[in-house]
Amino acid sequence: MPDNTESRTDGATAYDVAVVGGGSFGTAMAKVLGENGHRVHFWMRDPAQAEEIRSTRINKRYMPDVRLEGDIRPGTDLADILSKSDIVLLAVPSRAFRSIVRDHKDDFREDQIVVSLTKGIEADGFKLMSEILQEEIPRCCSGVLSGPNLAAEIVNRELTATVIAAKDPDVRHKVQALLGCEYFRVYANVDVYGVELAGALKNIYAIVAGLGAALNMGENARAMLITRGLAEMSRFAVSLGANPMTFMGLAGVGDLIATCTSSKSRNYRIGFAIGKGQQLEEAVKELGQVAEGIYTLKLVREKSEAIGIYMPLVRGLYEILYEGASINAVINSLMMAVQNSDVEFILPRTISQ
Numbered sequence: 001m002p003d004n005t006e007s008r009t010d011g012a013t014a015y016d017v018a019v020v021g022g023g024s025f026g027t028a029m030a031k032v033l034g035e036n037g038h039r040v041h042f043w044m045r046d047p048a049q050a051e052e053i054r055s056t057r058i059n060k061r062y063m064p065d066v067r068l069e070g071d072i073r074p075g076t077d078l079a080d081i082l083s084k085s086d087i088v089l090l091a092v093p094s095r096a097f098r099s100i101v102r103d104h105k106d107d108f109r110e111d112q113i114v115v116s117l118t119k120g121i122e123a124d125g126f127k128l129m130s131e132i133l134q135e136e137i138p139r140c141c142s143g144v145l146s147g148p149n150l151a152a153e154i155v156n157r158e159l160t161a162t163v164i165a166a167k168d169p170d171v172r173h174k175v176q177a178l179l180g181c182e183y184f185r186v187y188a189n190v191d192v193y194g195v196e197l198a199g200a201l202k203n204i205y206a207i208v209a210g211l212g213a214a215l216n217m218g219e220n221a222r223a224m225l226i227t228r229g230l231a232e233m234s235r236f237a238v239s240l241g242a243n244p245m246t247f248m249g250l251a252g253v254g255d256l257i258a259t260c261t262s263s264k265s266r267n268y269r270i271g272f273a274i275g276k277g278q279q280l281e282e283a284v285k286e287l288g289q290v291a292e293g294i295y296t297l298k299l300v301r302e303k304s305e306a307i308g309i310y311m312p313l314v315r316g317l318y319e320i321l322y323e324g325a326s327i328n329a330v331i332n333s334l335m336m337a338v339q340n341s342d343v344e345f346i347l348p349r350t351i352s353q
């Protein structure tokens with residue numbers, strides 16, 4: 001039988017890479033990069049945390065059981081780190097993203113590749129991180145990385161795939177070469193907006209799925225939530241200019257499956273806690289890490305109502321989280337809504353809200 005598998009040849013170029021953000025995902029990416037033989041300039045704002053990682057090679061708060069191998073250099077001087085780096089990976093919560101980039105806009109180098117790993121939306125103007133990069137540092141080549149990438153699995157070298165989305169082929173190829181290894185595969189896409197929006201939107205449905213799990217809903221219900229979530233998020237994203245086919249890929253349905261079925265997802269855990277009767281504020285405090293979906297939910301609900309896109313799961317979750325609606329009443333109204341088309345790209349939806 002002919003072997004159709006093309007294997008990658010190892011280019012073995014060692015890059016200087018900045019990983020900006022000392023949380024779970026920054027740590028996971030720093031680990032992959034260190035093991036791939038790159039020099040990792042790992043930025044975090046807390047000097048004590050940087051010193052601890054330097055001396056123990058462990059990020060105790062976010063990944064206490066994980067040892068970082070390779071040439072990892074934690075630091076707090078972002079200007080210095082940016083001056084040394086060929087490629088910059090930004091792994092900070094969306095709420096901090098613009099201020100970090102803006103405060104250092106003159107420190108980014110013209111020849112630098114800057115990639116957002118953040119899965120969120122900026123409140124002011126509904127901007128995605130790639131749009132912020134375009135506005136703040138248009139001279140840099142940018143991209144976004146998104147996909148089913150639970151940090152807790154990547155750090156254990158569990159098999160994972162992701163997507164690099166960039167218009168520039170050089171960015172796509174460099175990021176594939178940079179991160180790809182025996183447990184981490186990097187696929188490419190050019191639909192930057194779709195890939196990025198998918199990564200932000202799926203967090204909402206992960207909260208819904210966590211809530212369903214807390215209520216002991218069965219597998220039929222989980223499949224319904226994931227699939228109707230996919231229908232809803234692609235309807236919304238396509239109305240804003242994304243390619244619907246992106247939602248068939250890793251950054252769309254792939255990430256939706258991972259986050260809607262795993263208690264390793266922080267968004268799922270928030271939903272689970274709410275389903276068990278906890279208040280949102282309390283659940284967020286207990287989590288102690290970012291769950292982007294709770295902010296994205298507000299923005300998407302507002303935007304979808306402004307542009308007239310039907311998003312019943314978003315609306316229902318918003319009512320539960322922010323308006324004190326009863327979970328059972330919301331479920332009942334979702335189940336009793338007008339029965340409609342399965343795949344609206346094939347059979348248009350009956351318009352009735």
Ligand SMILES: NC(=O)c1ccc[n+]([C@@H]2O[C@H](COP(=O)([O-])OP(=O)(O)OC[C@H]3O[C@@H](n4cnc5c(N)ncnc54)[C@H](O)[C@@H]3O)[C@@H](O)[C@H]2O)c1
Pocket residue numbers: 021022023024025026044045062091092093094096100117118119120149150151152288289290292
């Ligand atoms: N953890 C994952 O599995 C994962 C996977 C893919 C993408 N992401 C995305 O990556 C982004 C970061 O998530 P995370 O999991 O690393 O979050 P986290 O909560 O684990 O860590 C967030 C980090 O950002 C830092 N931070 C917060 N505000 C800051 C500020 N103003 N200035 C500087 N640093 C600040 C925190 O100190 C912390 O080190 C999110 O958008 C998330 O959706 C996470």
Ligand SMILES: O=P(O)(O)OC[C@H](O)CO
Pocket residue numbers: 119147148149150151203206255258259264265266267268290291292
């Ligand atoms: O832990 P979450 O819910 O932020 O999800 C992490 C990643 O986005 C999963 O791909």
